[in-house]
Amino acid sequence: MDNFQPAADASHFLVPAKLNLDLRIIGRRADGYHLLETIFTLIALYDHIWLRKKTNGSITMHTPVTGVEPQQDLCVRAAQLLRSHTGTEQGADIWLNKKIPIGGGLGGGSADAAVVLMALNRLWQLNLTTDQLLHLGVQLGADVPFFIFGQNAFARGIGEDLVPICLPKQWYVIIKPPVHISTAKIFAHKDLTRNSKPRIMPDFQAGQHWRNDMQSVVLAEYPAVREAFEALAEYGSPMMSGSGACVFLSFDSESAAQAVYNKVSDAHQAYCVASLTRHPFYQ
Template sequence: MSLPQRWPAPAKLNLFLHVTGRRPDGYHELQTLFQFLDFGDELRFRLRPDGQVLRSAALAGVSAEADLCLRAARRLQALAGVKAGVEITLDKRLPMGGGLGGGSSDAATVLLALNRLWGCDLTLDELARLGLELGADVPVFVRGRAAWAEGVGERLEPVELPEPWYLVLVPSVSVSTAGVFSAPELTRDSRRITIADFLSGAGRNDCEPVVRARYPEVARLLDWLGQRGEARLTGTGGCVFAAFDSREAAEGVKAELPPAWSGFVARGCNRSPLYRALEEA
């Protein structure tokens, strides 16, 4: 079967996010629960014989040195001793600074797709370790399963969750993750909970009070959506979401959005859509 022309890089939601401590190296200890969406970026790859790793177009505000797609491809190329190159085309649908994991998901899709296209034959564990060098959220996208996460987000336990329909609201602001985690008012001593606790209704996003205070537009989205469902912030934001039992219910609330606001409806997925593409390759 021919390889797919487009490779998905799905969004994720943090269904809750507790900051449970701070390590000596400055990183925060977390508890969170990741679930994927059947919506995200898409990537295309054109192999090159000259060994160059290029992007077909610049991403606004992102230098080539900071581009996670290029960094992922070059790290894989070096680790596996690959002589071939690639030109990467990214169709960007996920907002930057939205808490949906777009950059991390893009990097994971690069690693998994090029591992196949270049014939690297790295194991999933090797790819996840490589992904962790690029960002704490990359391993969950590499492994492709909804997961309970601890540590800085790298200790993952696969879980099976309900797969509701989500309405995700997208603010016009980009939230600084570094700014949120460096905020003096951020809660850093939340108690640890269990999966059973979460399924019984426990869990919140410790970043939400910080983001509410610093980004009034996100606060307005949370308040509006909170009148129609249980509204939560994903990651450090600024996207907010609520779960619904059906697509029709989620679309019905989306239809009520004020004209100046934007959002999308997507299905929650316990298995990354990227893995369906890999199976079809």
């Protein structure tokens, strides 16, 4: 999708991915949603979005994602939700260059939706507050509020209750296995634990044991994820992000991360990226 050409007067926005450095399932609501506690970090792996406002009210996705119907595309849904909520008669042209792997647990679709909400709020001069955007974002997906929040966070609930957390600079080697994980399947799995002890607020300490309560279930169900996990396990203690499929290993230095990336990237779809402290939209 690198050969398309957005309109010259379209505004460009960087869309960062995320990792779940820790993810615990502490219960389930009456409506079936799982109650989580997680530590989110932004990472320098980006989708690219271009937006151009229109006056005729139409929302046009010029770069549809393969296999996704336009009306199901999160960018389109975000624009339509914002337009419906505010009653504006404005519209938008949207171009998306997808670099964050789909179905990897890196939040790419949610990140795209968040940027569309934030950017069109600015381009359409709607002046919604961040809290109002957060309320809209959770209607699109549990990870969307984090990207609107725009900084590393400890999240509770279904992911919408966010508190800033200070994280040290890290570099990550990420492997994306060639498999798509069904989040619904994992959440419904008989072996998934849902009784982790809630925490008030974690401290990020070197050597602290982080975990992902979905990881053992995914590793058992998806051999490709286990293979990627074992490839990184030769160099440290990897973890899975979200409900997978991506697994990652953290490093204190770029050189150490690059050395491991060089070893695993021949056999796997891999990335070597730095952590971020703030969303580029707010910088």
